[in-house]
Amino acid sequence: MLLHRSAVFYRQKHLLAIEGLQPPEIGQLLDLADSYVLLNRSGKTQRDLLRGRTLINLFFEDSTRTRTSFELAGKRLGADVINMGVSSSSVNKGETLIDTAATLNAMHCDLLVVRHDQSGAPNLLAQIVDAAVINAGDGTHEHPTQALLDALTIKRRKGRIAGLTVAICGDIAHSRVARSNIHLLTTMGCQVRVVGPPTLIPAEIADIGVTVFHDMVAGLAGADVVMMLRLQRERMTRGQIPSAREYFRFYGLDQEKLAYAKPDAIVMHPGPMNRGVEIDSAVADDPLRSVIKEQVEMGVAVRMAVLDMLSRGHRRNES
């Protein structure tokens, strides 16, 4: 084991949301993830840690990136990993969810990674299945491992999290990444700003502890971290913004707007990117500013840490 600490702060059975986690819980997950970064880079493995455990990736929404990241994390720790893709359009979603949960229980799955297009679906599953449930993104609610990997990336680049100014930009209203990041970063002592057109800023978000900006220049001024969000195409068809070019003009991140942030500000994006819509390629590919590739690497380490932590209860019971 990489973490030889007498105190394990993370005592939850599941990882459903960042909201509600305490700083020591988040801090410990990040420390553990950091140790997995070193392990992964050294080429060593920990294949005994989850040997004999079954991890099921249950994805009701397509996501190559997150699914692969969890798959790799599980395999590096020695778990048996099974991917289940369930098309959410072909069948009644609700029946599938409940029926699938019953099936998974019969299979004695230990760790269940779930992505669903409905907010709260993992909470519902967690009430039914025996496995530890990890939310890999639910509707517009939360995406906790994304926030953890973003925090780890920030911490490694900036040497700290507390006290930084982070601007989260774009479609806040429909972003689970934004919500998880807001909870994590405010809990860990950041100044968090959200920046976007009023139609993409959700109601009363300032009450969660963020400052709202509708102007990129003002929102980025003095920021240590600029976090861009993916703009879904359907936001245009539903009329929340008039066009991609107008969006890029006012809310797309280019070098000109980025110049208002701190000179050493880093640029993040959860991917996949819409180049030329929310981010200019010159920024996305700028090795001095963009940490987008590093986020992907951190993703595997963070998911290893989460799988490790959630399995500790079981391992304690067995020893």
Next chain:
Amino acid sequence: MNPDTLFSRVRILGAGVDVLGDLLVRDGHIVDFGGSLGTPDGATVIEADGAVLCPGLIDMRAALGEPGFEYRETIASAAIAAAAGGITTLAALPDTNPAIDDPALVHLLRTRGEETGSLTILPYGAVTRGCKGEELAEIGLLREAGAVAFTDGSRAIASARMMRLALSYARGFGARIVQHPEDPSLAVGGCATESEQSTRLGLPGIPAAAEAMMVVRDIRLAELTGGAVHFAHVSTGEALALIRAAKAAGLSVTCDTAPPYFDLNETSIGDFRTYAKLSPPLRKEHDRKLVIAALADGTIDAIASDHQPRDADDKRLPFALASAGGSGLATLLAVTLAHVHNGSLSLSAAIDLLTARPAALLGAEGGRIAKGGVADLCLFDAERIWKVEAGKLPGKAQNTPFDGRALEGVVLGTWKRGKRVFG
């Protein structure tokens, strides 16, 4: 013929009556009440020192599972729940399958109510055919068949033109139009009150203004047509202020609310609790307090159960996909009494909101304590404590938003036309 029933030493309460004493029932009617009445030969004596005897409750808004949704609730199971809740008359919503848009269906519901022996069902007629909002239903024929008022149930009459026609046409038959006050184009896709909480949970929100917008439109249409509009389950302070002003201006505007809107707020949905998913959605605490104030000052004309039976499969879904609605028959009285106990309402005002006032709106028999009046009665202990538990409620529909709520006030017995039907 049933033997006489004598209620001995009870607090007799309802519509201007508040006396301690006896009440005698014979042949389904109240013969006499007040003071000490002698016990006639062979009479059944109900001894209930300190208990309250009031008119059987008149629930002016409840959905029944019949016809079309019998898996949720049958009329027989609703009648059991109603009797246990002290309800003897219930106005049934018409957005069933088929919708109550044909006089034969009005007859059917009335008859099915009679067959229960414990519950009078007063059917609402559909405003539009199939409650689809497109063409007027046969309001005149439905009225003649016994429809008490007209509504499209849980669906708002969206088109201003259709609402104008309905108010105008129904006026000719002296009928009231009952509106679900929510602007559907603004509420579309929403499943919770738009707020910090809906933002945290990532649930599409419905702004409180969606209610006020429909209320302001329909008040204007009532003014334009001279028709009578009633707003159901009003849940926001803004809408209530508009209704208060319309009443002061002498318009024919009335409204009701339901226990969830004065007892719960949006925090009840907490961790995606679908049993607390209602339509309209539970509101902010600020609005809940304003609903209480409007009950106390008389702006709200009635408290209805807003009973919406659902089964487990309707509710065991991700929040946005789950069906909205809560069961409410068995908890109507006790949740209302909670706000008598905490000093927000007087007991007599609360009972009137559950009996005489909805009876007047519906033109229903009962709802009063009067010599010669029908003996639909509810006897309750206002102090006894119980806890609401989903799964243990009377009747089939267990989808209560009050699961786990401790309440004071237990129905000891319910009488329909002098016959004991509960307790």
